[in-house]
Amino acid sequence: MGDRQLHQDHPVVMGVLNVTPDSFSDGGLYTDVDAAVQHGLRLRAEGADLVDVGGESTRPGAERVDARTEIDRVVPVISALAAAGVPTSIDTTRAEVAAAALEAGAELINDVSGGLADPELLAVAAAAGCPYVAMHWRGHSREMQQLATYTDVVAEVIGELRERIGAAQESGIAPERIIVDPGLGFAKTGAHNWTLTRHLDRLLELGHPVLFASSRKSYLGRLLPGPDGAPRPVEGRAAATLATNLLAVAAGVWGVRVHDVRATCDAVAVWRATGAPRLRTDASGTR
Numbered sequence: 001m002g003d004r005q006l007h008q009d010h011p012v013v014m015g016v017l018n019v020t021p022d023s024f025s026d027g028g029l030y031t032d033v034d035a036a037v038q039h040g041l042r043l044r045a046e047g048a049d050l051v052d053v054g055g056e057s058t059r060p061g062a063e064r065v066d067a068r069t070e071i072d073r074v075v076p077v078i079s080a081l082a083a084a085g086v087p088t089s090i091d092t093t094r095a096e097v098a099a100a101a102l103e104a105g106a107e108l109i110n111d112v113s114g115g116l117a118d119p120e121l122l123a124v125a126a127a128a129g130c131p132y133v134a135m136h137w138r139g140h141s142r143e144m145q146q147l148a149t150y151t152d153v154v155a156e157v158i159g160e161l162r163e164r165i166g167a168a169q170e171s172g173i174a175p176e177r178i179i180v181d182p183g184l185g186f187a188k189t190g191a192h193n194w195t196l197t198r199h200l201d202r203l204l205e206l207g208h209p210v211l212f213a214s215s216r217k218s219y220l221g222r223l224l225p226g227p228d229g230a231p232r233p234v235e236g237r238a239a240a241t242l243a244t245n246l247l248a249v250a251a252g253v254w255g256v257r258v259h260d261v262r263a264t265c266d267a268v269a270v271w272r273a274t275g276a277p278r279l280r281t282d283a284s285g286t287r
């Protein structure tokens with residue numbers, strides 16, 4: 001297991017591939033293995049550095065599925081993409097699913113619970129020596145919106161991420177393989193998401209690469225209501241998503257997790273053309 005996904009000379013674009021019937025944006029579109037693989041190939045052709053494969057929806061209120069179901073959804077897709085030379089990550093909170101996905105060829109573990117849902121997952125990442133994304137999380141989808149209470153969201157998210165970095169290191173994950181993510185929309189209101197976006201510089205001070213994942217999320221829909229006051233539907237959130245991602249890239253994040261890969265790669269190319277220096281973040285805290 002290498003670290004090639006970690007050390008890119010450009011901001012990493014992670015394409016979203018949910019093999020689920022119920023994800024908020026692409027749920028139900030790629031439940032068939034062939035359709036999922038075709039979409040993964042398309043994301044890669046459009047410029048994704050990594051295709052992030054998930055088999056359990058984490059949208060607010062979603063019901064959990066069992067590990068067997070999750071494995072049956074993701075493993076055939078990851079195997080086929082790996083065989084086609086497409087780098088993949090596994091979006092899971094479960095050790096068993098992560099182990100099966102790594103075996104099938106996944107190169108990075110994306111854990112939206114930062115090791116809280118299944119502490120065994122940290123040992124799986126440590127043994128594989130793969131990069132590990134620790135997202136800020138306070139509870140499963142059914143309960144997370146009640147947990148969106150902060151007096152200082154930036155300080156609290158940073159403090160709680162610091163604890164997860166500590167737990168990951170205690171389990172044997174090398175500090176330089178730990179990526180952090182503020183977890184937009186996970187136990188966060190729209191106002192929390194905006195504050196975290198404004199203060200990405202403080203998150204970067206943790207000394208770890210930062211992953212930013214705003215793509216099509218509901219707070220963007222609420223920012224742009226229609227004439228009737230209803231939030232803009234998922235299909236109309238691409239431009240707002242792109243704007244947030246460009247802000248994040250300019251702030252120095254390691255990568256962005258997006259549904260619309262081509263547009264994101266175009267925006268990254270625009271940013272790179274300005275010659276703006278990439279902030280280098282490593283785990284020793286130097287930038």
Ligand code: PMM
Pocket residue numbers: 016018023024025026054058059091110111112133135181183184211213214215257
């Ligand atoms: N959000 C979702 C799923 N996986 N992973 C990371 N690291 N960060 C996120 O914010 C995140 C994630 C939920 O959205 P989806 O339906 O787009 O997968």
